[in-house]
Structures are given as C-alpha cells and as structure tokens.
Amino acid sequence: MKGFLTLLLALVVVLTGAINVYAANEVIIDNPYAELVGSWTTGTMTTTKYGADYYYCFISTTNGNSATYRPNIPQTASDWEVYIWFPSGTNRPTQAQHIIHAANGDNIVYVNQQANGGYWYKIGGPYTMNAGTDNYVRITNYGSETTKVVMADGVRFYSAGGGPDTTPPVISSVSANPGSTGATITWITDEPSTSQVEYGETTSYGYATPEDTSLVTNHSVTLSGLSPSTLYHFRVKSKDASNNLAVSGDYTFTTTSATASEFRAVWVNTWNIGFQSASEIDTMIAMTSGANYNVVIPEVRRRGDAHYTSSPLYCPVCNAYHREPKASSVTPQSFDPLAYGVEKAHAAGMQIHPWIVTYRIWGSGAGTPPPDHVWYWHGAGTANDWSMRDSSGGYSDGGNYNLDPGVPAVQDYICKVVLDIVSHYDVDGFNWDYIRYPGTSWGYNPITMQRFYDEYGYWPPTSSSSPNWGTWCDYRRQQVTDLVKKCYLEIMAIKPWINHNVDTVGWMGANPNTNYTGTAQYSSVFQDARKWMQDHIIDTNILMNYKREADSAQAADYDLWTTWLANMQSSTGRHSVDGQACYLNSISNSIHQMQVARNAGIGLCNYDYASTNNESRPRQEFFDAVKANLYQTPVPVPDMPWKSNPTTGIIFGTVTDASKPNDPIYLNWVYKATVTVSGPVTRSTQTDATGTYG
Incomplete structure (x- = not known):
C-alpha cells in the first residue's frame, strides 16, 4: 500500500484508533469502528466477510437503524471513490440504502446486496472530500423489503493521489486447528494478500506450502503429512498487490494422537x-x-x-x-x-x-x-x-x-x-x-x-x-x-x-x-x-x-x-x-x-474408485498419495455406541384394517393413525402411508 508519511496523520491514527489508514490515497474502515444507531447483530459465519465479523439487521420502513463509517481523510481531493464490502446472500435486500456524505452533501445510493458481495464493490465517486472527519458512508435499514437483512461490513475510500505503496499487510488472528496428521492454519490481513505457511519441528522450519497467489483477507492453508503427537512451529507470510511482504512471529501447535478410528x-x-x-x-x-x-x-x-x-x-x-x-x-x-x-x-x-x-x-x-x-x-x-x-x-x-x-x-x-x-x-x-x-x-x-x-x-x-x-x-x-x-x-x-x-x-x-x-x-x-x-x-x-x-x-x-x-x-x-x-x-x-x-x-x-483425479493420472497414484499423506496406518471404522451398547430401544409395528383390504391407494394400511406408548415416559407418533409406526 502507499504510505502516508506525515507525522500528523500518524498521530491521528494512534489517538483515534478508529480507522486503518493504508496510504494517502486509501482509507479502509472495518468493524467494530462503525457508529451504530439502533439494534444490529454481529455475524461471523460467512467466509465472504471482510475481517473478523460484520453487522446485519432486518429492513424496516421506519428507518430506525444505521451504521456510519467515518474516515479521517488525509488530504482534500476531488477524486475520492467509495467502495463497500459485504457478504452477499439470497436473504439480502436488492435496494439497500447507502448515504455517501461528501463536500457536496448527501448522495443516496441503493445497492443490490444479493450480488456483488465478497469484494470491494464501487458504489460512488469521484467525490470531492475535504481533509478531516466530515465525510462518511451511512448504511441504513430503511426500505420495503422487510423480510430481508441489510449487511454492514467495511467501507473503502480511495483517491488516485499519493506515492508508491511500500507498506506491507498487517497480519492478525493467527490460529491453528491440528488433527493427527495435518493442521489448518488461518489468519487475517488488513488488505488482500497472498497466503503461505512455513512449518517444521524447530524455528528453522524447513518446510513451506506453495504460495497461494489469490489476494484475500481471510486466509486458510492446510498442512498434511504431519506426525501424530508432535510439536510443530510455524509462521505465516502474506504479500499485498504491490509485493510488500509481511511475516508473522513464531507460533506452535501439537498434532493430536494417532486416529483411533475413522470412516x-x-x-x-x-x-x-x-x-x-x-x-x-x-x-x-x-x-x-x-x-x-x-x-x-x-x-x-x-x-x-x-x-x-x-x-x-x-x-x-x-x-x-x-x-x-x-x-x-x-x-x-x-x-x-x-x-x-x-x-x-x-x-x-x-x-x-x-x-x-x-x-x-x-x-x-x-x-x-x-x-x-x-x-x-x-x-x-x-x-x-x-x-x-x-x-x-x-x-x-x-x-x-x-x-x-x-x-x-x-x-x-x-x-x-x-x-x-x-x-x-x-x-x-x-x-x-x-x-x-x-x-x-x-x-x-x-x-x-x-x-x-x-x-x-x-x-x-x-x-x-x-x-x-x-x-x-x-x-x-x-x-x-x-x-x-x-x-x-x-x-x-x-x-x-x-x-x-x-x-x-x-x-x-x-x-x-x-x-x-x-x-x-x-x-x-x-x-x-x-x-x-x-x-x-x-x-x-x-x-x-x-x-x-x-x-x-x-x-x-x-x-x-x-x-x-x-x-x-x-x-x-x-x-x-x-x-x-x-x-x-x-x-x-x-x-x-x-x-x-x-x-x-x-x-x-x-467419489469415486473409477475416476480418482482430473489430471488423467493412474488411480494407483491417488491411492498412494492418500496413504502417504493421510491414511498411513490401518484403523477400524468408528463404533456406533447407540447400537453396540444401546441404552434405549425401539418399538415399531404396522397398523392395518382388515375391513379395507382393497383400498385403491392404501390397501389395508392405515395412514395417520395415532399410536401412543406409555411407560416411564409417554410417546405418541403417527403411522406413515404403509401403516408403519416407530
């Protein structure tokens, strides 16, 4: 990213803590720094979010809720563009109201949040924006699609001015989820970047995954071929679009013991x-x-x-x-x-x-x-x-x-x-x-x-x-x-x-x-x-x-x-x-x-034995790779304790009506008869179309 080198701006970042300033020409505001009015729910599940979370609430005709993203614009310019990031989905509005406040006042934009999600989507500009904190983007829940939920995630302000990008990404939220012979490493960067992990049994590492050149902010890399019950060191590496490299500190995880059973x-x-x-x-x-x-x-x-x-x-x-x-x-x-x-x-x-x-x-x-x-x-x-x-x-x-x-x-x-x-x-x-x-x-x-x-x-x-x-x-x-x-x-x-x-x-x-x-x-x-x-x-x-x-x-x-x-x-x-x-x-x-x-x-x-890859490689190569990287030793199929050592039983049977042996649909089966069993507990159920209950 392009560096903004004035001491004054650096001081503003430290004092407000409300924005990430990447450069003189780019300001990104992520949650939790939005100014919220009304009740918003914090979400974390979707993988297409920006950063760690996002906000959402139902659309309303009363215009009660809003999320305001207010940047500290580093320099007055007439070419500021506005981008938003949101997780798209079928339960989103097609007319989500966004108010862009710039030097010319309010500019209302309606965004289809059922599409265009998971990346920086331009919604307006160029605008003249004056230096300081008078500019903002306000996302409201106003609208007629009251069964839909509006998303508020991140806002990016961009101006073409500024020098070359020399600032590397910021790495955070590094974590490891180990299994017995592998681990999934995840982390977040504050700008879209590549993904790579170095790992090994010492801080010298010795192994590295291939660099994934996809530019993302939520990173996930899977390691395989590890040894059970072993301590591993690792660090993560990410490069931004300008090839600025960020390297994390050293982290560790311990693989679990060898799998006792597996399907x-x-x-x-x-x-x-x-x-x-x-x-x-x-x-x-x-x-x-x-x-x-x-x-x-x-x-x-x-x-x-x-x-x-x-x-x-x-x-x-x-x-x-x-x-x-x-x-x-x-x-x-x-x-x-x-x-x-x-x-x-x-x-x-x-x-x-x-x-x-x-x-x-x-x-x-x-x-x-x-x-x-x-x-x-x-x-x-x-x-x-x-x-x-x-x-x-x-x-x-x-x-x-x-x-x-x-x-x-x-x-x-x-x-x-x-x-x-x-x-x-x-x-x-x-x-x-x-x-x-x-x-x-x-x-x-x-x-x-x-x-x-x-x-x-x-x-x-x-x-x-x-x-x-x-x-x-x-x-x-x-x-x-x-x-x-x-x-x-x-x-x-x-x-x-x-x-x-x-x-x-x-x-x-x-x-x-x-x-x-x-x-x-x-x-x-x-x-x-x-x-x-x-x-x-x-x-x-x-x-x-x-x-x-x-x-x-x-x-x-x-x-x-x-x-x-x-x-x-x-x-x-x-x-x-x-x-x-x-x-x-x-x-x-x-x-x-x-x-x-x-x-x-x-x-x-x-799926399946006959076609094991899309590379026209012999199926034996696939099974050899699975054995080498995953199934290194034989294990039994997992037990089903509800069957091998049951604590409850099943009562089942069929209800028929001998007086109707030739019903054209049900023969002599009784459909939707209620069957009740009493004992320590009382349970009722209904028969299906073949008279079966259980």
Missing part, C-alpha cells in the same frame, strides 16, 4: 469398472485396502437392476411377484458381485455397504423391461401407474424413469428391495443414493395428488407463487423421510448392527450453517438430513460435497458444508462424512480437501 470409504459406481467381475473386485479391494481404506460402497442397484442375486418380491397391488434382473454388465451373468465382494472385503478387514439408487427404476434407452419387472407392471400409462411425473405430466427425467415417493406401494416395494439385500447378504451397512426428488417440479403422480387432495382439500399447486406451495413442499419432503424411517426400523428389526447411511446433496447456494431451510438439500430435492440425524433414523450422513478446490467459491462452499457436518455430528450424536469429489480435483487438491474434513473430525468417502 475411510470409497464409492464404486457400476456404470464403470470395479464391481463387474471377480477380477475387478480383487483389484479394487487390493488397491483400496492397500491404502488403508476400511469401507467400500459398491453400487448394486443402478436403475431397477441388480449387482446381486435378487429375489421375487410380492406386490399386493397386482397380486404378482416383481424381480429386478441381473445387470447386463456383470460378467459372467451367473456371477454374484455382492456375495463375492462381501467375502473379499471381509477377508481384507474392510466393511462393505451396498449402495442403491432409490427411485430411479428404468430408462428410455433400456428397451422393454422383463415381464416380471416393476416398471412393466407399474410404469407410465399402466393401470396401476407408480411413475413420478412432473407438473406437466412428463415422466422422463433426462431419459431416466422414477417411481413416485408419494405412492404408498412404492414405499412398500423399495423397502422390500432393501430387505432383500440386507437379509440375504452379510453386509455391514446400507447406503441410499438419490433418495430425493429431482427438483421442485416433480411428484405429480395421480395417486400422490389424490392423497394430497384427500388430506388438504385442494390439489397440489404447480407454481411456487401459490400460497399453498410450502405445504406441498413439506408433503413431498415427508414422503422421503417416511421411507428413510420405515427402512431404518425394518433393518433394526433383523440386523440392528448395520450402519444405515444416506447420500445427501451439498449443492452451492444458501449457507447451511445460517440458513439450512434455504439450501437445495432441504428446499429443492426435499432431503431433510438435519431432521434425520436429530431423530436418529440414520446412522451416518454422507454429504456429497462435490466441489473444485481450484475454484475459490467452490472451495469456500466445501468448507461451509464441512463445518455444518461437524456441527451436526457433535449436536446429534450421529456420524457425519464428507463425500469428497476426487474426480473433480487434482490429487493434491483432493488431499487438501480430505485434510480439511479430517481436521473437522468427520469421516471421508471419495
């Missing part, structure tokens, strides 16, 4: 290699167990087919048996990949958690299904149509066909598929994928629509502007939750030790830590993983946190969701796992993301 998993998708034949399974198990992974999650049901030997499943609707055929990619067709995979995984000391794609059942390019297939009997246009439809009546989801979650018989059928696998194979866990809607425009099967009408007295709306849209979204979300709960109860009844885990989406958008119900997970595809963990109907939440570390916005979002997972794990007592997308990243960036998850104390699952 180290990899998905194996069966549209690719890895689980089609005995030789592929042998290679996959050898490669993953050799890198000290302890869980393999193979896809055993892609689209109403089977990488196992399926059983005929009775359908009470049509009084027939449905069976899902062996996947055509299995070689030879007599081979049972799941049975062989269980044998080989257990021999290598690994767990195996078969993965199914939940509602997807057939596809446009798959030809005619076999005559005993569920889509043959209940596909689009059949007498008992279970197909998921969009609001226009279409049923092709990108060429895939899905069963509708709101059809009671669909919930019954899918649960039978799950129990067929769990009861016939010695699996250690069960993994759900695509247990969600494709989007908000789906779920309009006639049976589901009739159920909704019978319950609420009006048909499901097709527009999000409808006043009944929220009810319709809640209804669909409950259908997914009901299936998760029903199958958890059914599995507990036959194999209570099994790890019941679910793949959930972690798409970019709302911050889950501050606005969970605004996330796509909750509001677009109707997965309520927060409730599932809180209600203990899943054992492990595997979040598909698929982000490119090379993209700064995606990298920041990866960290946000990882923080949410860690918080959910600690608050609910159920396990969280980061589903890391190695296929989107270089090997080194995957190692970085995996270390972030480890430092947060949660498990890991890579």
